[in-house]
Amino acid sequence: MNEENTRQQSQLAGPNPELSDAELAALPAALQEGCSRAGWSELTLVQKKAIPYVLSGRNIMVQARTGSGKTGAFILPLLERIDVTRPDCQAMVLTPTRELARQVAQEAAVLAGESGLNVVPVYGGVGYQAQRDAFRQGAHLVVGTPGRILDHLLGRNLSLNHLRTLIFDEADRMLSVGFYPDMRELQRYLPAKGVDAFMFSATYPESVIRLGREFLTDPAFLGLSGDQVHIAEIEHSFCVVPPMLRDKTLIRLLEMENPTSAIIFCNTKNNVEFVTAILKQYGFDAEDISSNLSQNKREEVLARIRSGNLRLLVATDVAGRGIDIPGLSHVFLYESPEDPESYIHRAGRTGRAGASGTVITLVDIMEKIELDRIATRFGIKLLERNSPEETDVLPILEDRITVLLENKQRRLTLAQKERTARFLPTIPKFAQSEDTAALLALLLDELYQRSMNVSPPEPDTRTGRTRRPTSPPQSGPSAEGAKKKRRRRKPKTPPSGKNTGGAGESRPETHSTEE
Secondary structure: OOHHHHHHHHHOOOOOOOOOOOOHHHOOHHHHHHHHHHOOOOOOHHHHHHHHHHHHOOOEEEEOOOOOOHHHHHHHHHHHHOOOOOOOOOEEEEOOOHHHHHHHHHHHHHHHOOOOOOEEEEOOOOOOHHHHHHHHOOOOEEEEOHHHHHHHHHOOOOOOOOOOEEEEEOHHHHHHHOOHHHHHHHHHHOOOOOOEEEEEEOOOOHHHHHHHHHHOOOOEEEEEEOOEEOOOOEEEEEEEOOHHHHHHHHHHHHHHHOOOOEEEEOOOHHHHHHHHHHHHHOOOOEEEEOOOOOHHHHHHHHHHHHOOOOOEEEEOHHHHOOOOOOOOOEEEEOOOOOOHHHHHHHHOOOOOOOOOEEEEEEEOHHHHHHHHHHHHHHOOOEEEOOOOOHHHHHHHHHHHHHHHHHHHHHOOOHHHHHHHHOOOOHHHHHHHOHHHHHHHHHHHHHHHHHHOOOOOOEOOOOOOOOEOOOOOOOOOHHHHHHHHHHHHOOOOOOOOOOOOOOOOOOOOOOOOOOO
């Protein structure tokens, strides 16, 4: 095991020393009153475990599922950490979606009651003015999506100079949507003295662990599952799907999960080729690997996925033997394995070096019976998830496209903004007609398909910069022409004594956890 893996495991070794659990009767009076307003007669497990760490300001990464009471686990102690007599933003909660931002803000308002705490939800899709007005009135707690919060920071509507507490809610989903560049940019606005940061996530793949290292200082790790506290582990789930709908279900799962890299296992070479062709038709960056592949081609494909230049690998069990891909977040079983040992082999491709992993199996009714036998034999807890419909996927795609467009809009020059503004009156006209609305859908689909050719940017603590995987290798005349242009281009040497980092550009005070 290399040094990096050893360090990663030590960071996920759990809190040491472990703080005593919180009890409702022992909480400060204001927190007990908040629980009473919310109708809570007792604390949930995640609240008992996490509240002491937030109260004490000890950075921690918490693994907790939706519905476990995690919002109360960080909102309740914030009531004690925020001084409502000061009209400053003292705490901020980052969420992956507008809906979650609204939910967290509403729960915070209920728990705070008449304490004077000003909670401001901040997200896109609504006007800026109401949010600006709320900031001027004094926003003690800001809850919102990274993109819209960053917009207000860039516009100097919001200051984080007095921020004390930073919460990441559903951090795995934030990376899946593609918020990392915004979070990295937002980091520049954090106070130089640092903040107490806490991360809550259902899973902790390697990318989320790296994100935690960028924002949290020597964090403890708390994994919660049922009534046990343990290290992050592999989540095993399955969908019951009719055989004829298996390919569409796989597409929807991939779009919902948006894995950085994944292996899709099939039982036969024919299915490997079929699945790969379907994925490519839907715009996914996918390659297959089977026993028919030459050794050189096999090594080329494996090198691409290891370097982040290939997102999806489709393989049989035989071809998948010995494959070791660091940072693999997901494994999909397009069909149930033919023997129990094959399931363990497939699932073992993810969840390496202490990180979480996700294994999703597609089964029909009869295959589910065999999968249950495998789970019983190896003591695996299986979670059944509903087979996703198009209506389940669409909101996620909308969020992802919105983030892509907001990132692009934020970098427009004044001239570019003026150009795009000319088309604003055209949008309602296009939307009124089914034919012209289809043209707008075409543009959105093209944008989305381009985004699927490369993995989402991942946290990279080695450089402190966003790591953007390069596009798949080009071929043909256009690629050759691009190579010639690159050969002719000479690097420009800046004049002596001049700053190439953007002279005259106004930048806020920066803070980096790597310093």
